[in-house]
Amino acid sequence: MRGADAIVRALELEGVKHIFGIPGGAIIEVYDALFDSGIRHILTRHEQAAVHAADGYARATGRVGVAFATSGPGATNTVTGIATAYMDSSPVVVMTGQVARSLIGNDAFQEADITGITMPVTKHNYLVTDENEIPKIVREAFHIAGTGRPGPVLIDLPKDVTTAEIEFDYPDRLNLPGYKPKYSGHPRQIKRAAELIMKAERPVILAGGGVILSDATEELTKLAETIPAYVATSLMGKGAIPETHPLSLGFVGMHGARYANYAVQESDLIIAVGIRFSDRTTGRVSDFAPDAKIIHIDIDPAEIGKNVGVDIPIVGDAKLILRELIKHINHRKRKEWESRVEGWRKKYPLRFRDDGRLKPQYIIQKIWELQPDAIVTTEVGQNQMWAAQYFRVNRPRQFITSGGLGTMGFGFPAAVGAKTAFPEREVVDIAGDGSFLMNIQELATCVDFGINVKVMVLNNMFLGMVRQWQELFYDERYSATCLKCKEMSFEKIAEGFGAVGMTVEKPSEVEDALKEAFEIDAPVVIDFRVDRLENVYPMVPAGAALHEIIDEEV
Amino acid sequence: MRHTIAALVEDKPGVLARVAGLFRRRGFNIESLAVGVTEKEGISRMTIVVSGDDRTIEQVTKQLNKLIDVVKVSDVSENSVERELALIKVSASPQNRAEIIEIANIFRARIVDVARDSMIIEVTGDEDKIGAFIDLMRQYGIKEVARTGKIAMQRGSKSLE
Ligand SMILES: Cc1ncc(C[n+]2csc(CCOP(=O)(O)OP(=O)(O)O)c2C)c(N)n1
Ligand SMILES: [Mg+2]
Secondary structure: OEHHHHHHHHHHHOOOOEEEEOOOHHHHHHHHHHOOOOOEEEEOOOHHHHHHHHHHHHHHHOOOEEEEEOOOHHHHHOHHHHHHHHHOOOOEEEEEEEOOHHHOOOOOOOOOOHHHHHHHHOOEEEEOOOHHHHHHHHHHHHHHHHOOOOOOEEEEEEHHHHHOEOOOOOOOOOOOOOOOOOOOOOHHHHHHHHHHHHHOOOEEEEEOHHHHHOOOHHHHHHHHHHOOOEEEEOOOOOOOOOOOOOOEEEEOOOOOOHHHHHHHHHOOEEEEEOOOOOHHHHEOHHHOOOOOEEEEEEOOHHHOOOOOOOOEEEEOOHHHHHHHHHHOOOOOOOHHHHHHHHHHHHHOOOOOOOOOOOOHHHHHHHHHHHOOOOEEEEOOOHHHHHHHHHOOOOOOOOEEOOOOOOOOOOHHHHHHHHHHHOOOOOEEEEEEHHHHHHOOOHHHHHHHHOOOOEEEEEEOOEOHHHHHHHHHHOOOOOOOOEOOOOOOOHHHHHHHHOOEEEEEOOHHHHHHHHHHHHHOOOOEEEEEEOOOOOOOOOEOOOOOEOOOOEOOOO | OEEEEEEEEEOOOOHHHHHHHHHHHOOOEEEEEEEEEOOOOOEEEEEEEEEOOHHHHHHHHHHHHHOOOEEEEEEOOOOEEEEEEEEEEEEOOOOOHHHHHHHHHHOOOEEEEEOOOEEEEEEEEOHHHHHHHHHHHHOOOEEEEEEOOOEEEEOOOOOOO
């Protein structure tokens, strides 16, 4: 068969059901092979969106997402998508077309060195130089993307590799001597960790995206209940424990609740699971949880000790390690600690000013009340932080956001991916006006393929998060952050694409508009004209410690 | 502190770029790098001299290990034989030629090429020895120096795999 047929056959054998992408000359042969396949191809309107969609698909399902692009500009358009997946450890396989082998290095038409370009933002990548290696490389790529600490893998396919004839033989064994993720934790380290936990008076579990990737949420909740210990998460860790659970403190960090930040700072033991201690989570790292010993469980040994010093490292899979760890723990109430944390929780709840204007926080609260089980994706900026604060996630893979790279334009195509995987579930993109514009062309994809996601634009006509920083730290000098554009209407834009658009200006209209949107069997965009100058609080200023969190008067 | 790291890598296109890119991107400082084939087909050995505190070196080792094409990483700074090789083209007149050869002999260096007014000397050894030899040659006028990166192997019967 042709190399192209081998690629499609290998994808079928990997269980791929959906591919997101855009064709072009260099990858036309693969698209030709795809034409006869049962795999459904979703034609996105931008390659960046194709990768975000594959990423959203992966985050919603836990399976590897797949994206296609042609050579040159198609390939370079995937870079932001790949970097986004890389920073959040999302399993994605991207296949790009490439000019024929004889032309590589000649600056041929639509040639780009995409393996060179993506080296720093992929877990691994391949330039296929021998057509007979196609089955082996596809097999390896899926394995590498989906196991250990997941991440994106790119396969670059020279055109003549896809047209060449090969004998298809799918390997059942892998030969990757340099790739051996360690799954089970060291028993002695686990014992030592248990001893430390038993002695702790103020333990806090810090859960990251690794808990969700390893499908360890049940174990994590059980550990929390057994100790008992409060659980704070990173942004990526939302869903590691139901956020309505009495032990949940929500997320911690720059815009986490005050009680979560105080609990972490005052703790005497941090049990960190699948988390990489990013600066957005730790605040000023030299003053992070100053009295706490730290147990760090992670599958990636390079994360241990990278950002904070660790007392007990345990390398391995969170699920397996937590399962073992729980066996060594006895329940012991910590009354005093509990009453302190509950005191903070009472005294410093998340709140916003109710002054009759349309508040973005209120809209998210309403979305949550109406659709608590919806899959929520976010864009980046204030919208993202409000979504994280007010949408209380009750299960893993429900909250999908670009945490590490903070990519504006991620949420909408990610929603397309999630909805493709779960057409029967409500999928909501909580968007900012600036971010939505960055991949708004995907409305065409939604209409084309009947992907009925609901986009809630918290339209402040600002690059709001940047404007907030300018207000607080740059004397209200709003340099290049105003997006006000009188004639622009997201309602009309949506209609122009053949989707449904609505505009909401008053708080009293919110609930009805949302209900209507959730009833409509079509992609819907609601343009919420929110209070333009609303800020995200509480907030840890850049460079401050977690307990130096500031709040507004309400 | 300087460390010598030995890495066994799969002999694949791009593997050098992966390693070099990793060092650049994470801000690790390569002082020298030597690459060559090994006794095993398809496996090359990289010897990397890198400077940094213990935490940096730990990160270097761990990040190298994460590369799929890297099979084995080992810190061989302690208890090992270390060698570099240098070719030195030095000005040599009929008057001082004998003197230069005498110094070369003391260093067990070899004369590998002789021209009318210069010669090429090959010297191997650890960094200090080569440095000392080059210093001594300066008085005659060094025209060119080519030096390899360091290679290293730990003493004793244990091998890297
Ligand atoms: C691709 C990209 N460009 C720039 C930024 C920097 N940035 C972070 S938040 C933000 C403003 C986002 O505006 P909007 O989507 O309207 O969200 P809001 O903060 O107003 O809710 C910007 C420009 C980014 N994160 N991503
Ligand atoms: Mg905005």
